[in-house]
Amino acid sequence: MSLNFDSLFVGDVPDGGRVAPVKRGKYDFAVAYPDPVSLPNEHIVESVAEALAENGSDLAIYPHPQGNTLLRQYVAEKLSRDRDINAGVDDIILGNGSGHPIELLCRVLINPGDVVITDDFVYGGTLNNLRKQFADIRGVQSDASGMDPEALDATITEAKSQGKKPKFVYLIATFQNPQGWTLSEARRKEILAVTQKHEVPILEDDCYADNRYDGESVTSIFNLDDTDSVMYVGSFSKIISPGMSLGYMTAPPSVLDKVMGIKTGQRVSEFTALVVEKYARKYLDSHIEKINGIQRGKRDAMLSAIGENFGTSAEWSNPDGGLYIWMKLKDGVDMVALHKKALDEIDVGVHPGSNYSPDGVSGKNYLRLCFGYNDSDEIQTGISLLSDFLTKEGALD
Numbered sequence: 034m035s036l037n038f039d040s041l042f043v044g045d046v047p048d049g050g051r052v053a054p055v056k057r058g059k060y061d062f063a064v065a066y067p068d069p070v071s072l073p074n075e076h077i078v079e080s081v082a083e084a085l086a087e088n089g090s091d092l093a094i095y096p097h098p099q100g101n102t103l104l105r106q107y108v109a110e111k112l113s114r115d116r117d118i119n120a121g122v123d124d125i126i127l128g129n130g131s132g133h134p135i136e137l138l139c140r141v142l143i144n145p146g147d148v149v150i151t152d153d154f155v156y157g158g159t160l161n162n163l164r165k166q167f168a169d170i171r172g173v174q175s176d177a178s179g180m181d182p183e184a185l186d187a188t189i190t191e192a193k194s195q196g197k198k199p200k201f202v203y204l205i206a207t208f209q210n211p212q213g214w215t216l217s218e219a220r221r222k223e224i225l226a227v228t229q230k231h232e233v234p235i236l237e238d239d240c241y242a243d244n245r246y247d248g249e250s251v252t253s254i255f256n257l258d259d260t261d262s263v264m265y266v267g268s269f270s271k272i273i274s275p276g277m278s279l280g281y282m283t284a285p286p287s288v289l290d291k292v293m294g295i296k297t298g299q300r301v302s303e304f305t306a307l308v309v310e311k312y313a314r315k316y317l318d319s320h321i322e323k324i325n326g327i328q329r330g331k332r333d334a335m336l337s338a339i340g341e342n343f344g345t346s347a348e349w350s351n352p353d354g355g356l357y358i359w360m361k362l363k364d365g366v367d368m369v370a371l372h373k374k375a376l377d378e379i380d381v382g383v384h385p386g387s388n389y390s391p392d393g394v395s396g397k398n399y400l401r402l403c404f405g406y407n408d409s410d411e412i413q414t415g416i417s418l419l420s421d422f423l424t425k426e427g428a429l430d
């Protein structure tokens with residue numbers, strides 16, 4: 034007889050589907066994959082050889098609890114150069130991607146029922162981390178320029194009047210996922226003025242900061258804050274590959290200390306960190322320039338295909354960077370049902386908008402289209418198939 038674990042599990046843990054296959058479309062606009070052809074595999078191989086020749090014996094030792102020191106030094110230098118963030122090597126903690134530090138921050142800050150503020154549509158991975166902590170997630174509406182500071186003020190004021198001062202505001206200020214906008218410096222300052230007035234911290238997720246195809250870089254919120262109220266996460270996923278599984282965070286010292294209190298036993302691969310440090314110092318800047326050129330072309334291909342095929346029957350974003358187009362269809366369209374049908378019938382993968390709403394239900398008539406993976410011809414074909422499919426389903430006029 035087998036032991037039955039059912040009565041032993043902690044409450045509300047969903048079944049993850051151990052062997053559920055990830056079904057991907059031939060035209061894969063669903064997940065944020067980068068261009069597979071330009072992955073820098075040769076330079077990575079070269080960096081493996083160099084890293085092992087120079088530091089291979091370090092692999093005999095368990096890594097520093099905050100992650101490899103050489104890579105933390107590189108991250109500190111990059112943040113200072115590119116994001117105007119002055120963090121010492123001791124102020125950086127590496128993670129297995131940036132989702133890992135986001136999870137750790139959620140764990141040290143959120144008790145069940147605590148209010149956390151996000152955009153009205155926002156990255157689903159963070160929503161899931163917030164849900165795991167049973168946060169009361171409240172979305173603030175955004176306009177084409179991002180989160181509305183007055184609406185933020187009203188949302189914080191309302192939560193405080195209910196005795197629930199928010200734990201933090203989560204912001205993807207540059208090339209927001211999925212909406213695509215970037216907060217201007219002025220808007221960042223307006224948002225900071227609101228959060229500082231209410232003494233509510235910000236968690237700034239800056240994982241797309243390097244993926245700019247047009248326009249000028251905007252400084253980080255971390256830099257604009259003078260009250261030690263911003264926590265910051267970044268990643269190598271969008272500039273090398275998600276398969277590297279390397280990200281990082283910095284934050285005020287008391288937050289870093291707490292994070293280290295629960296990170297025990299969660300190692301970040303020393304091998305990967307040594308390789309990425311070698312690779313990044315030699316090649317990362319030129320690689321970013323190269324992939325930005327490629328992704329600019331793919332964004333333009335998707336925008337022109339959408340323009341040709343969707344005409345006036347939808348509204349969509351026109352982002353200066355990042356990986357997504359955010360599209361709104363007419364009220365009543367149910368992309369939750371249609372996205373599954375599209376995958377089966379036309380081999381096109383998209384994500385329904387409700388994946389990005391704090392309540393998990395709103396936004397069914399929106400979809401997110403990622404232009405990173407397919408080439409421009411495939412993008413053209415996939416978008417044309419999608420618009421024919423949506424027309425057939427009555428989703429377009």
Ligand SMILES: Cc1ncc(COP(=O)(O)O)c(C=O)c1O
Nearest residue numbers: 065130131132156210268270280
């Ligand atoms: C806004 C945002 N933050 C964090 C992540 C997590 O990325 P990773 O854990 O691979 O660094 C993603 C991935 O798509 C993202 O879009």
